[in-house]
Amino acid sequence: MKPFLSITLTTLKMLFRNNQSLFFTWFLPLCLMLIIGYVTRSNDVSIRLGVVYDHANTNAQTIVDAMSAVDALEVTADTKELETAALQDNKRDLVIEIPNATPNEITVYENPSNPSQSAIGKMIVQQFFQPPATVTFITETISSKPARYIDFLVPGIISMTIMQLGIFGTAFAIVDAKQKGVLKRVIATPIRPWQYVLGNMLARLILSMTQAGILITVAWLVFDVHFNHWSWLLSLIVLGNIVFLSLGLFVSGLAKTVESVPVLANLIAFPMLLLGGIFFPTDSLPDWLKLVVEKLPIAVLADLMRSTVTLDKGLSEVYVQLLILIGWAVVTLFLANSFFRLQERD
Amino acid sequence: MEHIISVDQLTKRYKDLTAVDHISFQVRPGEIFGILGPNGAGKTTTLEMMEGLKVITEGDAVINGISVKQHPRQVKHIIGVQLQSSSFYDLMNLKELLEFFGSLYGRKVDGMALLTKVELADKWKSRAKELSGGQRQRLSIAVALVNDPLVIFLDEPTTGLDPQARRHLWALVRDIQKAGTTLILTTHYMEEAEVLCDRIAIMDSAKIIAQDTPTGLLKLIEQKATIKFQVKNHLDIAPLKQLAAATDVNRMKDTITISTSHVQDTLKGLIEYDLTHPVHFTDLQVHEVNLEDVFLNLTGKTLRD
Structure with a gap:
């Protein structure tokens, strides 16, 4: 040899x-x-999203239901006080408020201690509110395969x-x-x-x-x-x-x-x-x-x-x-x- | 060919130290040639230069017509080497180890046959570190044999071995000689050099101070024997120097050593001296002269520290 x-x-x-x-x-x-x-593993896959909305608002309800169906999102819904308090306790990565009067003006509360989760969450959430005419870009990949x-x-x-x-x-x-x-x-x-x-x-x-x-x-x-x-x-x-x-x-x-x-x-x-x-x-x-x-x-x-x-x-x-x-x-x-x-x- | 090895003015110099100083010697085919000397004399450095492991500062060694200085790799093909440290890879068994070393020479080796030759066949599954000192030395001789070398170098093959293991190894070395291989070995045991070697070079402080057959070396000095005895009292050793044939008298605590060129004359003189000046000696011994005495005589120091 x-x-x-x-x-x-x-x-x-x-x-x-x-x-x-x-x-x-x-x-x-x-x-x-x-x-x-x-x-x-559990922390990665899900972004903890708190939603504040009027349950009588059927439009908002449809959107929340759709968000709940996304694997990456762990959706909870409650009053504004309770949800923002949960965010301060680091139990939410992101909280959004869907007002009845102006459904297109969504307030987003980010969690600064989980910036990446917040950012990813925000991008996913944006999907649900974008007018169909707007071109979606990066959000596509991120929503289909979160980092x-x-x-x-x-x-x-x-x-x-x-x-x-x-x-x-x-x-x-x-x-x-x-x-x-x-x-x-x-x-x-x-x-x-x-x-x-x-x-x-x-x-x-x-x-x-x-x-x-x-x-x-x-x-x-x-x-x-x-x-x-x-x-x-x-x-x-x-x-x-x-x-x-x-x-x-x-x-x-x-x-x-x-x-x-x-x-x-x-x-x-x-x-x-x-x-x-x-x-x-x-x-x-x-x-x-x-x-x-x-x-x-x-x-x-x-x-x-x-x-x-x-x-x-x-x-x-x-x-x-x-x-x-x-x-x-x-x-x-x-x-x-x-x-x-x-x-x-x- | 008269000489298979010819070493000419071989020298190894480090920055501030000359480890080997212009030594020359020749070895005939089939001989066991010994380099005898104390630790630090330059024996290992000499061997390692001849093996192509250390760069030669000056001079050269020619083995079977090949200059080590010019073609170290070619020389490595025809020599077998046993180094002073005999450790090997721990994660291979003996048979694999021999076959691995064979492959480094580009040879296919029958590991079992070699192990049989050094009486380690039943240990083939062992790891080198599990062997005793003597077994490990035999293994490293087997490794030195993997390439069917013309010349084998053994560096202090029996250092640290018990007397039985040492004799076992001597027998193995003689077997290798009988098969026609030339051997060069270093040792600081004078009895080993005396018993095993056909010719010996005595080395001290980087130089060869004498080389001959064992009997030739013994004839180098006038002294033929040593007479030793114990005395209890104070004794003036000056008169003992006057004894017939006495060449030297030494006192170490209670032991008096008389070197002599004629045992009978000196002994007779000692006993006559005792009649007039009672010495009260006990434990009288007479030793034939050996290489230790030769070394002491040539260098003024003992072989073992």
């Missing part, structure tokens, strides 16, 4: 036999996705696992082999360094794809998350892996002992995990921080996955982000090449 393939197969075999790493790479992200997905948190979360979790596997998985395995002297024994064979590194990286890429496949399948079966553009998704996983595997090699080059791997790796990964828009949108961050954070490789990768995969955007709309990610790939490859050596220089 070719040395290169042999290294890939052997690495894969060892990856699948390592129970500890299996837990972290397979089980943990899956659990995370399922738990967060379930916990946030659910789970659609945001799943690409984030996939990006996170690519990062964790790339940085931690690579660095732990390589520094351990280096420290134990196994790597030296491998170098004592006629194998070329690139064969070892690429063989290893290919194995990790395959693992990463298998894992993304599992997450995507579970997300589809359990949460009805639909991914489109498979070739896009595949190229993004490859590109993401190039960035984070290179960072893993970079950390392997810096770390002298296995004990220093988590310290160095966390220095890179932890800020990205927290701020990189994996679990929540970066919108709520201060502007100056947002400017930096939005360009982190994890944020770019997650966003690209979301916009191109989940929401079905075209290449022209995301090419800037794509260029940023390619830029990161170039930078991290350079870092890996400058800092990582199979053999210590002497």
